[in-house]
Amino acid sequence: MHIARTPDELRAALAGRQHPAFVPTMGNLHDGHIALVRQARTLGDCTVASIFVNRLQFLPHEDFDSYPRTFAADCAALEAAGCDVLFAPREADLYPEPQTFRVQPDPALADLLEGRFRPGFFGGVCTVVLKLFALVLGRTGGTAVFGQKDYQQLLVVRRMVQQFALPVQVVAGATQRAPDGLALSSRNGYLSPAERAEATALPQALARLATAWAATAPATPEAQAALEAEALHTLRARGWEPDYLTVRRRSDLLPPTASDAPGSLVALGAAKLGRTRLIDNLEC
Structure with a gap:
């Protein structure tokens, strides 16, 4: 080389x-x-x-x-x-x-x-x-x-x-993941052992959000906001400081509309665990 x-x-x-x-x-x-x-x-x-x-x-x-x-x-x-x-x-x-x-x-x-x-x-x-x-x-x-x-x-x-x-x-x-589902990231090295064990809560929260979204599609804006608020609350209750957990269109990251079909969306999240900020996403 x-x-x-x-x-x-x-x-x-x-x-x-x-x-x-x-x-x-x-x-x-x-x-x-x-x-x-x-x-x-x-x-x-x-x-x-x-x-x-x-x-x-x-x-x-x-x-x-x-x-x-x-x-x-x-x-x-x-x-x-x-x-x-x-x-x-x-x-x-x-x-x-x-x-x-x-x-x-x-x-x-x-x-x-x-x-x-x-x-x-x-x-x-x-x-x-x-x-x-x-x-x-x-x-x-x-x-x-x-x-x-x-x-x-x-x-x-x-x-x-x-x-x-x-x-x-x-x-x-494609995103590479550890066996427990955490997306590989240079910032994972900042996590303590306890934080590393907890970090899988982020991809799990995105998976639950994507599943709930699919179950309510096409959702009203009020229903969409409620699903995202619930996802944020769940992470906060575990000690995280989330910036966002949301579902957006893959093409432009704008909020979905009733005409956006499943398979054209992505769930994205960013949250701080201790002093480490992690991001992840899941196409849905």
Whole structure:
């Protein structure tokens, strides 16, 4: 596996490649990331991963400085998974001057759900992803693989690619789960043993919400609100601090209408357990 630290080193490593398949990450890799790399290996003539902890997508009170950096272990895992090129720039390499040009995603999609509770988050994501796409895929185009666990992020990136007419195919990677159903996440490492045991309550709450929704479909707005309120109450009673538990349309994350058929919806949730904020989703 070739490790490139600068844009020039990356361009040299990709010389002659016609269709790279790219997996952007912030490092601290787990089996979910590695599954995306293995998926990418089937989609191009060169598998590229990046590791970059992007300051632009962290809010002032969030954990940028303490975000785990596990570079040696990440390199070993990527090489074992068959990654060809790792782009691991320093902050000064990717942002050699203050990044005053930013991508402003469509508020109709980006200011919902995660965007409501983490204002500016998707602007930071889109800015770094656009820059990484330019560096990794800009010469020839290619494929980028994003995990479906970050459901709204996947939709935002796809919308950005569409509106900027980028030569990039965005492919979703299925959410990887532990045997007990918890979605794999770098933030799971922050959980205490007791919190880790409790964390399965989030996917279970989403499954119950999706089942209840299907049983009442087509539900009135009042019935929808009651189902979501009950789901929130159940998590709060277990000691969680939920931001949202909701059912939305897969296409645009707006609330469903009576004409939206089962199979076109997704249940999404975000909640804090102790000091750790977890997100998850379940298509329904």
